[in-house]
Amino acid sequence: MRIPGTVAIVTGGARGLGKAFSEELLKRGGKVCIADVNVTEGQQTEQIFKQKYGEDTSMFMKCDITNETDFKGLWKAAIKKFKYVDLMVNNAGILNEQEPNKTVEINLLGVMRGTMIAIEHMRKDRGGKGGLIINVSSTAGLFPVFFMPSYAASKYGVVGFTRSWAANPLVNEFGLSFACLCPAFSDTNMLTDTVDVDEPPLITYKQNKETVDGIIGGLGVNTVEDVTNAFVELVENPDNNGAVVTVEKKRGPRYRFKDHPHKL
Numbered sequence: 001m002r003i004p005g006t007v008a009i010v011t012g013g014a015r016g017l018g019k020a021f022s023e024e025l026l027k028r029g030g031k032v033c034i035a036d037v038n039v040t041e042g043q044q045t046e047q048i049f050k051q052k053y054g055e056d057t058s059m060f061m062k063c064d065i066t067n068e069t070d071f072k073g074l075w076k077a078a079i080k081k082f083k084y085v086d087l088m089v090n091n092a093g094i095l096n097e098q099e100p101n102k103t104v105e106i107n108l109l110g111v112m113r114g115t116m117i118a119i120e121h122m123r124k125d126r127g128g129k130g131g132l133i134i135n136v137s138s139t140a141g142l143f144p145v146f147f148m149p150s151y152a153a154s155k156y157g158v159v160g161f162t163r164s165w166a167a168n169p170l171v172n173e174f175g176l177s178f179a180c181l182c183p184a185f186s187d188t189n190m191l192t193d194t195v196d197v198d199e200p201p202l203i204t205y206k207q208n209k210e211t212v213d214g215i216i217g218g219l220g221v222n223t224v225e226d227v228t229n230a231f232v233e234l235v236e237n238p239d240n241n242g243a244v245v246t247v248e249k250k251r252g253p254r255y256r257f258k259d260h261p262h263k264l
Ligand SMILES: NC(=O)c1ccc[n+]([C@@H]2O[C@H](COP(=O)([O-])OP(=O)(O)OC[C@H]3O[C@@H](n4cnc5c(N)ncnc54)[C@H](O)[C@@H]3O)[C@@H](O)[C@H]2O)c1
Pocket: 011, 012, 013, 014, 015, 016, 017, 018, 035, 036, 037, 038, 063, 064, 065, 066, 091, 092, 093, 094, 106, 110, 136, 137, 138, 139, 182, 183, 184, 185, 186, 187, 188, 189, 190, 191
């Protein structure tokens, strides 16, 4: 899809990758509703965006993606301000192996909830404009990661859920595409907050620090810009339904899966 004129909702848009995706859309002539459970950071980001890109192009809504009512309020407010939404980015997520239920509730069920409500509003056969739903998974959604099994499980779920929607024979009737963005380690609070604490929210990290550091060193750490460039490419790709794009510092963005024409 072309970005100028696109109206997006980006969950987890207050900071990190979600903030960067949102800002890139604004720079390229899109409009964005950032949604986040963190009201302080969300409002700060909203102020920055409004100063840089104009009052009418962005808004913030508090939304906890585990809460159906918040999601309904988010969509109502976004449609009221922008008239339509044609890009849904389910990006919000956490990393906390000490809380597997919460991990699945946010990373998987939150993304499923965000996708389902987006489909209802966006599908052309129900009066929507059609568009694109991008779900942010991780390379941990495609390969085993021994120090974060619950996180990996949630992210595998996101890939399976998104690819299954993409395979639905009604996608053309809906006018919708479904794609997954799977970054490897990327330079945001999720990474720095995890590494710079005495008790990282991982399992067996201390016993295996050398191995884990070796994995990180082997893959490299993406800048936020690396991941944002892949995000833009995915949005603009006219044939993105079913795409699963990994982003690794050393190998760049790659389309995965044999059944997709963009496999590299
Ligand atoms: N940073 C990485 O190394 C990396 C790698 C691969 C995938 N990812 C994924 O990218 C996405 C963005 O992560 P990030 O690195 O920008 O992390 P981040 O911690 O900087 O940002 C995550 C944002 O999500 C918000 N959030 C958390 N729980 C929420 C909830 N219940 N409802 C609404 N918002 C909520 C947070 O408030 C925060 O603003 C996540 O899904 C993460 O799993 C990150």
